[in-house]
Amino acid sequence: MSEPAAVAPRKAAIVFILITVALDILALGMIIPVLPHLFEQFLGNDTATAVRFYGYAGMLWAAMQFLFSPVLGTLSDRFGRRPVVLMSNLGLGLDYVLMALAPTLAWLFVGRAISGITAASITTAGAYIADVTPVEKRAGAFGMMGAAFGIGFVIGPALGGVLGDIDPRLPFWVAAAMSLSNFCYGLFVLPESLPPEKRTPRFVWKTANPLGSLLWLRNHDRLLPLASVHFLSSLAHYVLPSTFVLYTAYRYHWGTREVGIALGLVGIASAIVQGGLTRRIVPRIGERRALLIGLLSGAAGFVIYGGASSGGWMLAGIPIMAFWGLAGASVQSLMTSHLEPHEQGRLQGGLSSLMGVAGLVGPGVFTQVFAACIDARRSWQLPGAPMLVAALLLVGAAVVGWRATRGHSVRV
Secondary structure (H helix, E strand, O other): OOHHHHHHHHHHHHHHHHHHHHHHHHHHHHHOOOHHHHHHHHOOOOHHHHHHHHHHHHHHHHHHHHHHHHHHHHHHHHHOHHHHHHHHHHHHHHHHHHHHHOOOHHHHHHHHHHHHHHOOHHHHHHHHHHHHOOHHHHHHHHHHHHHHHHHHHHHHHHHHHHHHHHOOOHHHHHHHHHHHHHHHHHHHHOOOOOOHHHOOOOOOHHHHOHHHHHHHHHOOOOHHHHHHHHHHHHHHHOHHHHHHHHHHHHHHOOOHHHHHHHHHHHHHHHHHHHHHHHHHHHHHHHHHHHHHHHHHHHHHHHHHHHHOOOHHHHHHOHHHHHOOHHHHHHHHHHHHOOOOHHHHHHHHHHHHHHHHHHHHHHHHHHHHHHHHHOOOOOOOOOOOHHHHHHHHHHHHHHHHHHHHOOOOOOOO
């Protein structure tokens, strides 16, 4: 097969995977504005109780992703990426139908559990990109994946809010239609990226459970420090979904309109960096420098967020924070370069497990720090404390990354 003929299917496959990620995040974002209100309806409009149960549902979602991401990653190493991606899309679509019809609170919890399992398709999407992208171009491809995240997260909540005003269940039906359409499209378009000769010979439960997946990362001397960078970065990220709305309302008296504009700007800036600049910057300066610049940019952004005396200064931190996107693409590219093709799914599963741990720990830590630092009984308040804690986590990640990549020989 000639090179141009080989490149065309590869590009089409990457486009499909990016569409899959964008639609998954878009669908997930669509239900964000309406899901808490369904909890309120089932709990007699008791907001305090609804918030507590909504938090439990969020922890359940993170736990399911933690448990099943390595399973799907290992399954994709054994049986190929295509069937895992397609079944995840199908499962996600059917889950949204279930949640649209949920008659009781218990069914919402069932839906969140299934959503956590099926959302782990992003694990396999990362492995797919590693399969079809040359090593020197992986950072750019992972950057495009990050941009797909950003696009889905920006459009999703806004669209969900509009549809939710019509009917609180309507966003679930639209999300289901998107996921099921994506499944049908992929059924006819998506090629397999992992040929049989490069697959693992058998399914190994030791590497398919989250602890086994984490132990596998630990046993790779070159991967463990970089995986630690990934974990610290993921943990820092959870300060935003956990406290952003509460923090900006408390400190700047922002309403839903101001929050929506700010999140839109965050998404646009992230898409510009991850979808466009990453592919140009990383090849020029190398993964190591891009990783360090990204982490320190994120830390600087959090310092601005935490110290901003006005909403205007808060917004000024958004373009600086956006360059944090260089770090995620670079650290994934660095890790994939140390592994064989049949190990890429296991790697992505392990990284998703780390994100699951961060999802279980981060929201509780940041909300408790925020609550403690605005307690009226204290003689002092520091509402930006959660943002400053996140900045410290990224500085720590930069130190680990700097030490772990010393002597890295690829485009440094």
